Structures are given as structure tokens and as C-alpha cells.
Amino acid sequence: MKIALLPGSLPYGSPRRMIHAGAWTPFRDQAERESECRMNGQNGFQSIRKFLGYIHFLERTILVVSSTLTFMGICIAVSLRYFFRQDLFGLEEILMILGFWLYFVGGAYGSYTRTQIKAELLDFIFSSARIKGVIKSVCHLVSVAMAGCLCWWSVEMLIFGLEKGAHTPVFNLPMATAHIPLIVGFFLMMVYTMAEFVDEIRGLRSLERK
DSSP: OOOOOOOSOOOOOOOOOOTTTTEOOOOHHHHHHHHHHHHHHHHHHHHHHHHHHHHHHHHHHOOOOHHHHHHHHHHHHHHHTTTSSSTTTHHHHHHHHHHHHHHHHHHHHHHHHHHOOOOOOHHOOOOOOHHHHHHHHHHHHHHHHHHHHHHHHHHHHHHHHHHHTTTTTOOOBBBBHHHHHHHHHHEEEHHHHHHHHHHHHHHHHHHHHO
């Protein structure tokens, strides 16, 4: 059953609507499409936040495990050396690999929480929030470039070590176990510093609106 369009029932410029089988089937208007786009965007942001949550959980797990094992290894080495006059041969290799994971993943997590040790003098030199924001943005951009270069050099070092078959002298562990945390750490530092740079730019734009 099809009913013709009722004259004067639609506002000027609205899409044509037809009645089929006694029920309305209107086209979606602009507001509905914008609402759906916002919902899709929110779903996308939620997926990104969920993925980043997994990354942060993995970082914290690596920090807890590596720091605990490093502490236990040092305690064992000290106990054997000073109480039993013995030495656990090759323990330094294990502690070196754990130290690489602890330091570089810890540095990346510090970039995420923005709790790095800083020696900033901008608050004492400049009083304008806009000038301080511009200088911080430039510093963040330089930090991103430096982290990107270091990440690239770490990848080259990893490839070089794999080609040469580099390994530790005692346990014959591949040196890739110590090279991979450099890549992971510098890459995450670059990503987190870029996010900090974007936040600084947004802060400058909000100052301009004021």
C-alpha cells in the first residue's frame, strides 16, 4: 500500500518523505548523522583508550617484574660475596638485561605520567603564559625528534646485532634481549611526548580565544 506525499506536511527544504504500509520511513536528517558520527568517534576513542590501558598495564607489569628480579639478584650476589665468599658467575648478564628493561620502560612510563625530573627556569624568566607555552611546545617538538632519531638508531643496532649473531659471553643470550627495550622505550617516549606537544598546542589555542 503506498500513499502519496501529503502537501504542506513537510517544511521547506526538508527531504522527501513517503508513507509505506502505513509507517513513516523518513531519511535521516543532518542532526541524526552528526549524532551518529559523534557516537562513532566516541567508540573509536574508547577503543584507543582501551588499547592504551593494556599498554600501560604491560608497562607497569614489566617495571614491577624487572625491578623485583633486579633487587633479588643484587641481594643474592651481595649475600654470596660477603657472607659465603662465593660469586655467582654470569649474574651480571641477567642484571644487565633486566636493567635495560627497567630503565627504558621506566623512562617511557615517566613520559606518560609526565613525572620526569625537570630543571625548568621558564617560570622565573618569563611571566607570560603564552611565551612559556611556545617555548615548551618547541622543547617538546625537539624531544620528539630526538626520541625518533634514537629509536631509529636502536633499530639499526638491533639489526646489526642480529646479522652479526651478537650474544652474551656466559649464558650465550642474544643481545637482542637488551636492544629491544631501547626501541620500545624510545618509541613510547616519542609517542607520549608528541601527545604532550599536542596538549601544549591546545593550551595555546585556548589562550588565544581568551
